[in-house]
Amino acid sequence: MSILKFNQFLNDISKESIAVIDTEILFENYIPIKISEENDDLFSFDISSSKEWVKYIASYLEENKAKVAFGGYLEKRNIYDRSKYFKNQSEDEKRNIHLGIDFWCKEKTKVLAVLDGEIDSFKINDNFGDYGPTIILKHTIDNEVFYSLYGHLSKSSIKNLKVGKAVLQGDVIGFLGDASVNGDYAPHLHFQIIRDLENNFGDYPGVSSKKNLDFYKKNCPNPNLLLKLSN
Template sequence: MNALQKLQEFLGDPNNQIGKVVDFDATKDSLFPFNFTASNTDLTPEILADTELFSRWVDKQLSEHGATYGIGGYNEHRTIYSRSGHFDTVTEPRRLHLGVDIWGPAGTSIYNFYEAKVHSFEFNDNFGDYGATIILEYQLGELTLFGLYGHLNLASLKDLNEGQIIAAGKQFARFGVKEENGYWPPHLHFQLMFDMEGLRGDYPGVCQFSKRERYLENCPDPTQVLSATFGVTV
């Protein structure tokens, strides 16, 4: 049984209780699926170049659709990374998103979906980067799984220690403002990895399209976990 099969088996067992990542009441709250591919012509270069304009655009979409959060992005080939040289390489720019983004207000609480220990954390302070970042290590039966939480507020890193146990259901972080989150509209980048490949406090959240198969094999779809938060498959 490979890692993905072990994850699916664990998540499919009703005896294994997976908790929420953010507050959400499926009886009254709703989600708006964002599209950040080239087909979304509303996102002009002028909006993407200005974090304040980009943030107002995100807020407007959520307001107009009566949505509590915006969501999406796994395995999405995105144009929005053209706003930052952080994603450019000599041979091929990085544009394929490896996690799920949950867009909402700065200060939004983030909860641990299952007991874990702190693997590592870092303030990745490049324009377009994660900003404040926490990586948790989960033991799901026989499977070791890592969860990356990016674009947090800096207070989330205060008094944190590697190896520290974070209880299931504990509120341990919050969405950061642009000065703390890599200069993005407030949101959470939530990503799963089977192998950290020796990295600490960071792992690529965006890859070159030519490396898509390799990275998606190591980074399973996070919506498998988030369905417990939102009550539906997202």
């Protein structure tokens, strides 16, 4: 299936917005956020500090009378420069373009299966700046197979999981972790759609370089085609 047809396929799965975090938080309590140079606020604190990020996110939510800040698909971010895991020598090879949507909210927030599916894999990705505990679900709809990734979870989220276990849309599959386990970030969910896992297990790149972006845009389409969150 071509990327254009797959994008339409994703869009047609649901006419309504889909939640991937606690449904007790209403969509009207979501607010978009930019984690890029376009956001002047990021020059006002130390973006290498997870503690400063926690303060900033809390302040941003309070100022906007919101409970969740979301966004980030294909956003170029300098925050990854703090980690050797993402840095490379040339600008074209530096991994700093975000391939999913982030949901910034409180630690221990429930994380939900976006659609019916099964546990494909799970893993603790413990590089500095990485996902931390991660779950990947496999979905099959109209004979089309694709995957959803949930990163920055708590360790308890993957404690008793089994590959192949069936899940239903809206099932609680985990909880958000804190900076001590989630790669040293303020609590948030990284949610990503993936067409081909390329033999990865419990992990898949969530950030691309400029050099590889054409491939990843095709393999990791905009999750909001499915979620339909208002920007």
